[in-house]
Amino acid sequence: MAMDSSRPLKERVYFLLDGSHRESWISFGTNLFIMALIVLNVATYIAGTVPWVSAQYGQLFDAFDVFCVSVFTVEYVLRVWSCTVNKRYSSPVRGRIRFMLSPYALIDLIAIFPFYLPIVLGEKGAERVLRIFRLFRLLKIARYSNSLTLITNVFRRKAEELLITVLVMSIWLVFVSSLMYYAERGAQPEVYSSIPAALWWGIVTLTTVGYGDVVPITPLGRALGAMIALLGIALFALPAGIIASGFAEELDRRRQGTQYCPHCGGEVDELTNRPPENHTDTETEAGTE
Structure with missing residues (x-):
């Protein structure tokens, strides 16, 4: 099912980047593309630590990293811009600040921040130290993976x-x-x-x-x-027993057809694909605390 073109641009961008709307092939394809970039970016970083691989493909890896950071930067900016569609972040200023302090948004920022810091400060030595933070980009995949969302929900509930x-x-x-x-x-x-x-x-x-x-x-x-x-x-x-029982409970909820918000684990209204009115954004609250 394609995304409804009658919606305002900001709303379409919000639902395009939202990992819970998998019935839209455009949204699903976008999320799949970002997931692939995350995996490939981390894989090239790991491969780049091998001396002969770095000597032969180092420039190619650097160019690919610039491309990935560009995509992640555009994604982050679009998320901050469109987050006001969500009632939790409806305030143009305070709402965006709350969103930027949420765990997933902080992970997105950490994923791109090390790339820009040496450029702004002109410290080439800092670049080598901060490259390790590229591994944090792997955490971004939790936003798009049902399996990792399940794990997050289990730890949150238990x-x-x-x-x-x-x-x-x-x-x-x-x-x-x-x-x-x-x-x-x-x-x-x-x-x-x-x-x-x-x-x-x-x-x-x-x-x-x-x-x-x-x-x-x-x-x-x-x-x-x-x-x-x-x-x-x-x-x-x-x-181990607590986590195992949590997995069993979470899998049972999913077998019953209940949909969950990928950001906080709360139940989602299947008719509108929006969190219900009494939905509690635990992730945001945790981030702001």
């Missing part, structure tokens, strides 16, 4: 439960690291020199990584280490 588990894990980590410090400091004063130093052992043990660079050697320390490792498996499995 934020409270995940925060509680992180708090419990942090308390447990400090507790077990303190126990191991007192059990091992006499035998290994250099390794377990303090409780903060013992935290490294606690992290690699509770997460079952086990680098082996810091290990208990006393009988008491080994007994504590064995119990802590077993308890750590159960404790650190809690976030």
